[in-house]
């Protein structure tokens with residue numbers, strides 16, 4: 237387990253993922269109390285004055301978001317969360333999915349985040365300690381999320397692996413499919429990097445062979461997808477998308493590609 241999200245926190249891919257998760261959460265909350273299950277939770281809170289300075293990914297992501305003169309509503313919500321976390325000061329802290337969700341929970345809602353790496357799990361516990369509706373569990377998020385989803389109705393599930401293992405695409409597709417097969421009211425969002433077309437096509441084929449019949453595919457392509465060694469974009473695949481998800485995905489991926497992408501960057505929003 238070499239992956240450290242602290243290098244990538246607040247990059248363009250986090251913006252796409254977190255803005256859409258906030259929107260999915262708001263949609264789900266409108267229908268009643270919700271349990272949010274986060275298969276790969278990470279540390280929960282990132283200090284951008286650390287590893288992120290070296291990677292410069294936050295500089296090209298959340299710092300640009302916060303400096304933008306205009307933002308569409310779906311990404312404005314994330315900007316407001318980042319501003320609130322930093323108490324209106326310069327952006328030093330960026331929330332991971334656990335803290336972002338925990339701060340948005342309402343009475344009756346619950347969040348559980350799974351994290352395999354023990355030191356990262358300890359950071360997660362610390363990040364969530366002020367939020368009594370949110371909890372952290374150490375262990376393999378794929379298996380534990382399926383078990384957790386069986387205990388509740390209509391959960392919102394985020395599957396966000398580091399993709400450092402070759403079977404992450406397969407396990408992400410199969411876990412999402414298994415959860416929605418058992419509970420057709422569950423909403424599952426899977427984050428994937430976009431490197432080259434063949435890898436992403438393979439993920440889509442795995443979803444189909446795992447029984448997924450329909451999904452919203454929200455792609456933010458910052459560069460042509462022709463280098464398997466480089467993250468050229470990212471995608472959020474939403475199984476059982478609520479009605480507002482497609483419009484929100486267009487706003488979010490549209491803003492990210494227009495403002496943070498190379499010339500020729502584009503958003504692709506389509507349905508499986």
Ligand SMILES: C[S@@+](CC[C@H](N)C(=O)[O-])C[C@H]1O[C@@H](n2cnc3c(N)ncnc32)[C@H](O)[C@@H]1O
Pocket residue numbers: 237239241253274275276277278279280331332333334350351352353356375376377378396397398
């Ligand atoms: C991309 S980061 C998660 C970021 C987080 N979801 C967010 O948006 O802030 C992936 C995390 O998954 C953890 N991890 C790797 N394999 C895992 C597994 N099988 N189960 C749970 N966590 C895992 C890594 O240690 C890492 O912290």
